[in-house]
Amino acid sequence: MKLLVCISKTPDTTAKIAFTDNNSRFDTNGVTFIMNPTDEWYALVRAIEIKEQLGGSVTVINVGPKDNETVVIHKALAIGADDAVRIDADPADAFFVASQIAAYAKDQNYDLIFTGKETIDYNGSNIGGMVAELLDLPYVSLANHLEMAGNTATVTREIEGGQEVIEVNTPFVISAQKGMAEQRIPNMRGIMTARSKPLKVVPPLPVTAYTTIAYYELPPQRKEVKLIDPEHPEELVKLLHEQAKVI
Amino acid sequence: MSVLIYVNHINGNIKKSTFETACYAHRVAQLAGAAEVVALSLGTVSETDLAALGNCGVNRVLSDTNPVFNRFDSGVHTKALAAAAKAVNASVVVLSHNSSGKAIAPRLSVRLQAGLVSAATELPQVNGNVFTVRKSVFSGKAFADYSIITPVKIISLNPNSYPVTRGNGTAAVESFNSGVSTADVKIKVLETKSLSDTIPLPEAELVVSAGRGMKGPENWGMIEELASVLGAATACSRPVADVHWRPHHEHVGQTGITIRPNLYIAIGISGAIQHLAGVSNSKVIVVINKDAEAPFFKAADYGIIGDAFEVIPKLTQALKEFKSQNA
Numbered sequence: 001m002k003l004l005v006c007i008s009k010t011p012d013t014t015a016k017i018a019f020t021d022n023n024s025r026f027d028t029n030g031v032t033f034i035m036n037p038t039d040e041w042y043a044l045v046r047a048i049e050i051k052e053q054l055g056g057s058v059t060v061i062n063v064g065p066k067d068n069e070t071v072v073i074h075k076a077l078a079i080g081a082d083d084a085v086r087i088d089a090d091p092a093d094a095f096f097v098a099s100q101i102a103a104y105a106k107d108q109n110y111d112l113i114f115t116g117k118e119t120i121d122y123n124g125s126n127i128g129g130m131v132a133e134l135l136d137l138p139y140v141s142l143a144n145h146l147e148m149a150g151n152t153a154t155v156t157r158e159i160e161g162g163q164e165v166i167e168v169n170t171p172f173v174i175s176a177q178k179g180m181a182e183q184r185i186p187n188m189r190g191i192m193t194a195r196s197k198p199l200k201v202v203p204p205l206p207v208t209a210y211t212t213i214a215y216y217e218l219p220p221q222r223k224e225v226k227l228i229d230p231e232h233p234e235e236l237v238k239l240l241h242e243q244a245k246v247i
Numbered sequence: 248m249s250v251l252i253y254v255n256h257i258n259g260n261i262k263k264s265t266f267e268t269a270c271y272a273h274r275v276a277q278l279a280g281a282a283e284v285v286a287l288s289l290g291t292v293s294e295t296d297l298a299a300l301g302n303c304g305v306n307r308v309l310s311d312t313n314p315v316f317n318r319f320d321s322g323v324h325t326k327a328l329a330a331a332a333k334a335v336n337a338s339v340v341v342l343s344h345n346s347s348g349k350a351i352a353p354r355l356s357v358r359l360q361a362g363l364v365s366a367a368t369e370l371p372q373v374n375g376n377v378f379t380v381r382k383s384v385f386s387g388k389a390f391a392d393y394s395i396i397t398p399v400k401i402i403s404l405n406p407n408s409y410p411v412t413r414g415n416g417t418a419a420v421e422s423f424n425s426g427v428s429t430a431d432v433k434i435k436v437l438e439t440k441s442l443s444d445t446i447p448l449p450e451a452e453l454v455v456s457a458g459r460g461m462k463g464p465e466n467w468g469m470i471e472e473l474a475s476v477l478g479a480a481t482a483c484s485r486p487v488a489d490v491h492w493r494p495h496h497e498h499v500g501q502t503g504i505t506i507r508p509n510l511y512i513a514i515g516i517s518g519a520i521q522h523l524a525g526v527s528n529s530k531v532i533v534v535i536n537k538d539a540e541a542p543f544f545k546a547a548d549y550g551i552i553g554d555a556f557e558v559i560p561k562l563t564q565a566l567k568e569f570k571s572q573n574a
Binding site for chain 1: 255257262264319320321322325344345346347349350351352353354355356357358360361362363364365366379382383384385386387388389390391392393394395396397433434435436437438439440441447450452453477488495496498501502503505509510520521524527528530531532533534544545546547548549550551552553554557558561562565566568569573
């Protein structure tokens with residue numbers, strides 16, 4: 001099995017979100033960056049498990065600047081990926097990133113291409129579907145279970161109001177969410193060997209982004225909480241009906 | 248020029264999200280000066296139900312009843328939508344940002360070379376040939392205005408973000424051949440497990456959610472009863488899903504699902520920043536917690552400081568009385 005996992009860099013889940021340059025840019029000052037949680041916990045770990053079970057290799061790919069090597073790529077290698085590719089460009093938008101990944105993957109004959117279900121910063125859920133369309137592959141989105149038998153995969157995926165078990169043959173693209181695997185903490189040996197694993201830096205293709213971000217805004221602050229006597233929850237019912245008008 | 252929407256249905260039942268996208272698309276057509284709103288229906292849906300999309304401003308429905316569409320394969324549905332977009336000269340395509348929309352919209356973006364804003368929360372600002380669309384980012388901690396600069400635009404609308412208002416219109420239903428065949432199908436559906444006896448969480452208007460404060464899965468009966476009296480969906484915090492007290496699909500938060508119901512009632516959830524990220528765009532938040540210092544109270548509109556095991560039965564009783572008086 002030749003496996004490719006797309007990994008992204010995001011602010012830490014506890015990062016304070018602020019903007020700069022007249023609210024046109026995310027303020028990275030003092031922000032710790034991590035590997036996007038669903039990419040790491042579900043996509044990467046499941047890919048490594050499949051390799052451990054069936055043999056083959058796991059390559060991680062990231063579109064981003066050089067400091068992503070220390071922030072996300074080394075960790076992916078420490079967890080158990082075999083090698084890494086970094087496309088040396090700022091990730092302008094989802095189409096730009098997907099185009100870079102697809103261009104690299106096109107001639108590599110991957111059996112499976114993994115993404116996390118979405119990044120926790122831009123929440124697009126777009127890369128997997130775009131890569132699949134660019135490579136003309138099936139796309140299984142929001143998967144929470146994956147088993148391989150030869151070239152055939154059995155996948156459980158989320159649908160509206162339920163779940164579906166499907167069968168699909170390799171090659172295909174899959175986006176992974178909770179349930180797919182359990183988080184792995186890199187061990188000392190993994191951390192030590194990560195630095196000696198191959199990391200290829202590839203120049204980007206000239207691709208024009210389809211979208212740009214013009215402006216950011218923080219949500220309005222909520223008013224002070226109105227406390228209700230625990231002995232009289234009927235007061236809450238009354239407020240929800242008459243004041244908030246939600247019931 | 249037209250605005251095209253995708254009809255979302257399960258076994259022929261049109262989902263509420265379709266009416267949201269129809270109403271949204273109707274307004275987008277006015278803003279962009281598009282002549283009509285056209286809906287594409289794939290698979291088997293009754294003509295009466297499709298004609299009723301006219302209530303939300305849909306002018307025409309293209310219906311391709313090829314049974315190949317009754318099973319969901321994003322590649323096949325994308326191909327059909329692209330064919331419809333060409334046929335009606337669509338300048339904008341609107342989908343819901345739900346599980347099928349998340350699979351189709353990015354594929355369609357590539358296929359139509361059309362910029363995509365996913366999880367949009369507002370109508371676009373139309374400025375000549377550029378649309379600026381607001382969406383939720385940083386898992387609900389901020390909004391961003393995206394400009395789409397391509398001639399054709401795709402917007403996937405966050406569920407429960409745009410109100411449904413119905414008039415009396417009727418849409419003309421026309422049969423449509425999108426040129427898709429069984430050879431295009433790459434995904435074989437083995438089994439569908441419907442959770443349809445409960446309300447799907449992402450589109451629920453009312454949500455009752457509980458956390459570790461409930462002490463164990465055996466205590467969820469009172470949460471389910473409260474939800475049932477309210478007509479609400481149930482949700483939970485991450486620790487509760489992690490220890491399998493509740494199923495994963497109920498986990499709301501940064502690494503679970505993001506929701507924006509009209510009412511979110513959080514019981515025994517302290518309100519970690521990762522949990523707040525998934526629910527902070529709810530219109531009204533009620534927090535019930537015995538710890539007065541729980542950070543969730545800072546994000547709440549209404550709060551009850553008290554023991555859930557005492558408060559919830561009383562609250563459920565009060566709601567039953569309210570419902571019987573307002574039935």
